[in-house]
Amino acid sequence: MPYKDKEIEKMYFSISEVAKQFNVAASLIRFWESEFDILKPRKTQKGNRLYSKKDIENFRLIYHLVKEKGYTLDGAKKKLKEGIGENTNNHAEIISKLKNIRQFLQTMYNEL
Numbered sequence: 522m523p524y525k526d527k528e529i530e531k532m533y534f535s536i537s538e539v540a541k542q543f544n545v546a547a548s549l550i551r552f553w554e555s556e557f558d559i560l561k562p563r564k565t566q567k568g569n570r571l572y573s574k575k576d577i578e579n580f581r582l583i584y585h586l587v588k589e590k591g592y593t594l595d596g597a598k599k600k601l602k603e604g605i606g607e608n609t610n611n612h613a614e615i616i617s618k619l620k621n622i623r624q625f626l627q628t629m630y631n632e633l
Contacts, residue, residue, distance in 0.1 A: 533563065533571035542577070543584055550580065556594055557583055559601065581617060589616065 540547045551570075554560045559579045562570040572580070586597040 533573060534577065536570045539572050539577060539580065553583055557598065557601070585616065
């Protein structure tokens with residue numbers, strides 16, 4: 522019974538899970554893989570992509586730069602090569618956490 526308290530943590534996620542998490546098409550993820558060197562998921566023998574938490578964080582950073590900050594792909598690549606710095610990375614993380622809080626609060630409100 523001691524294992525019941527511990528939650529099993531996933532190490533890898535499929536492309537469909539990542540797409541659902543960011544509400545984007547899987548084709549966008551595959552496209553960004555070809556554009557950004559930092560996106561390198563593992564592939565199974567069948568060619569299925571497996572994304573680690575680091576891959577997802579890298580995708581989150583690119584998503585933040587392109588979709589939320591409005592960078593072009595070239596601009597995002599340049600920003601990544603220059604070194605993002607803690608400020609941009611922290612900003613993306615804060616936005617993600619705030620979205621999760623908002624979703625939680627919306628769920629609570631709907632249940633009232």
